[in-house]
Amino acid sequence: MNCDQSTYCKCLYYAANALSRNITKIAEDSFASVDLAPSYAFIVMTVNKNPGVNAGELAKIMMLKPSTITRLVEKLEKSSLIKRFHEGKQVLIFPTKTSMELDSKIKEAWAGMYNKYVDLLGKEFADKLTQDVFKAANLLE
C-alpha cells in the first residue's frame, strides 16, 4: 500500500496489526508442514524445552493471558502433544513422546519461517526490527 491515507502510516496500532497479520500468515504457512498453528507450535517447543513448566509461567513466556493458555493447551492435550498434571493449585505441563518426536520438524519449520521473512525484509532490517518490536512490546505491556 502507498501512504495516501497518510494518517494511518503514522499510527502504531494500525501498523502493528498489519504486520502481525502478515507475519502470522507467513508463520502459518511454515508451520503447516507440522500441521500446527504457530501458537501451538510455540507452546510445543517451549514445553519440550521446559518439561514441567506451569501454565502461568507459560503464559508469561508466551506473553499470552492464562485463559488463552488453558485454551491452547487443552487442544494440544487432545492431540497428545502435551500432558497436564495438577499439582496443588498449579498445572504442570509436560511433553509427550509425540511432541518430542516432532521437535526437530517444528524447529525446521521455524527456521523456514525465519528464512522466509528474512528473504523479504533483508537480514539486517529483519533482525533490527524484531529487536525494536520486542522492546516496544515490553514497554507497552
Added chain:
Amino acid sequence: MNCDQSTYCKCLYYAANALSRNITKIAEDSFASVDLAPSYAFIVMTVNKNPGVNAGELAKIMMLKPSTITRLVEKLEKSSLIKRFHEGKQVLIFPTKTSMELDSKIKEAWAGMYNKYVDLLGKEFADKLTQDVFKAANLLE
C-alpha cells in the same frame, strides 16, 4: 519480560504479535470514550473522510480482507454509523449524521492513543518504529 527464552526475542512472529496485542489494548482503552473498538473507529474515520468509498477500497486502505470489511461494516450500519448503497456489483459506503457528529471525538480519542504510546516509548522511538513496522508490513504483504 526478560530475554531468557532467547529464541523468542529473535522471532518476528512472536514479537509482532505481542506488540499487536499490547498496542491494541491501549487503542481499545482510548476508543472506549467513543464506545467503539479501534477497527470500527478507523472505519468511521476513513468513511467520514472518503464518503462513498467502496468496500474493496476500504479493505485495501485498512489492510483487511473484504470479508472482514463486510462484517465490520454491517455492524456499523446497525449502529447507524455508516450507510451502504449498492451500485452495480460495488457497495458504496457513506457517513451518517451520527458518524459525522462523532468525528471530532474519535479524532480526540485517536490523539489520546498516540499520546499514550508516545509517553511509554518516547516520541522518537515511537515514530521510527511505526515507520519501520509499516514498511515491514508492506514488504511481507
Added chain:
DNA sequence: ACTCTTTATTTGTATATACAAATATTTATG
C-alpha cells in the same frame, strides 16, 4: 445475444485471543 471469465461482495464456518466470573488451593491473620 450468449457463454466465459473476471471482479466485488457476502455467507458459512473456524480460530486465536481476551475479559470477567467461577473454582480451587495456598498463605496469612486474628
Added chain:
DNA sequence: CATAAATATTTGTATATACAAATAAAGAGT
C-alpha cells in the same frame, strides 16, 4: 485453628479476523 486474602487455573462468553465457497454483476470473445 478458622476465616480472610492471595494466587493459579478454568469456564462462559464475546470479538476480530480470515478462508473457502456462494452469489451477483460486468466485460470479453465469438
